[in-house]
Amino acid sequence: MATNNSxxxxxxxxxxxxxxxENGKIILGDAGFEFEYKNPRRGQNIFFTWSSIKSAEVDV
Incomplete structure (x- = not known):
């Protein structure tokens, strides 16, 4: 699948x-935050533009 980021x-x-x-890949790019499913049959990437994100939490 193609990313939404350029x-x-x-x-x-x-x-x-x-x-x-769901396992996959986290992509940070110029357009926003994206989650790409490891199994492409699960659907399209989940994508959030930077302007739509008010806050984020990360568990490391």
Whole structure:
């Protein structure tokens, strides 16, 4: 799948908790924050523009 960002600044493995645990890739780019599913059959990437994000929390 293609990313919604035109430039990618950082990319790493990640897990999304969306009712079930989904493994994939976290992409930080010029347009926003994106989660790409490891299994492409799960659907399109989840994408949030930087202007729509008011706050974020990270568990490391």
């Amino acid at each position: 430039e990618i600044f950082y990319e790493t493995k990640g897990t999304a908790y969306l009712g079930v645990v």
